[in-house]
Amino acid sequence: MAVTGCGAGFEPYTSPSMKPRDAVNHPAVGGTSPIAIRHAYVLGPAPDEPAYPKDGNAAVYLTLVNQSSRADRLIDASSPAADDTVIASGSGGSTLDLPPTDPTVTGGDAVQVGQPPYSSNTITLTKLDEETDNGAVVSVTLTFQRAGDITLDLPVNPRTAYRSSLSPAPASGASETPAPGEESPTPGEETSPTGE
Numbered sequence: 001m002a003v004t005g006c007g008a009g010f011e012p013y014t015s016p017s018m019k020p021r022d023a024v025n026h027p028a029v030g031g032t033s034p035i036a037i038r039h040a041y042v043l044g045p046a047p048d049e050p051a052y053p054k055d056g057n058a059a060v061y062l063t064l065v066n067q068s069s070r071a072d073r074l075i076d077a078s079s080p081a082a083d084d085t086v087i088a089s090g091s092g093g094s095t096l097d098l099p100p101t102d103p104t105v106t107g108g109d110a111v112q113v114g115q116p117p118y119s120s121n122t123i124t125l126t127k128l129d130e131e132t133d134n135g136a137v138v139s140v141t142l143t144f145q146r147a148g149d150i151t152l153d154l155p156v157n158p159r160t161a162y163r164s165s166l167s168p169a170p171a172s173g174a175s176e177t178p179a180p181g182e183e184s185p186t187p188g189e190e191t192s193p194t195g196e
Contacts (some may be wrong), residue, residue: 051133057169066098084129090120
């Protein structure tokens with residue numbers, strides 16, 4: 001005896017009462033890719049805060065898993081919504097290493113990306129091209145040394161609920177988080193490229 005059913009129930013899939021996605025996954029269900037990107041979004045302002053201003057910065061949060069047996073590396077990121085997209089690794093580099101899948105680790109070796117203290121690996125959209133608020137969608141292209149380009153349309157999510165403890169990107173003109181033992185420059189103080 002075969003049993004069938006419709007998943008729509010009383011509220012069809014296109015029901016306006018459904019909430020928009022609050023994060024993007026790649027590949028989509030059933031798809032294949034050497035790189036898995038999980039729970040990717042741009043962290044927006046808290047509901048009681050104004051939108052990020054034009055020329056402001058925004059932080060990307062996501063998890064990367066290299067699903068292949070060969071190491072890969074995130075070497076670039078870009079977005080038409082920002083003048084620049086900056087990658088910074090916890091080790092001080094401008095790329096993120098993705099180790100090959102370890103068959104003894106379920107789901108592979110995940111690389112978290114966010115802002116300190118959540119993660120020391122960051123992707124920051126700098127000098128936004130326009131005011132950006134919660135509910136917007138920002139296109140971001142991640143370029144991997146082996147896997148190539150992956151473009152995602154990321155939702156901008158408010159800093160509420162479980163995201164309320166996450167840190168936004170440093171404000172435009174603010175320095176990156178100093179390494180242990182280093183001091184941050186005094187606001188308004190300029191430093192030369194050599195740090196003098």
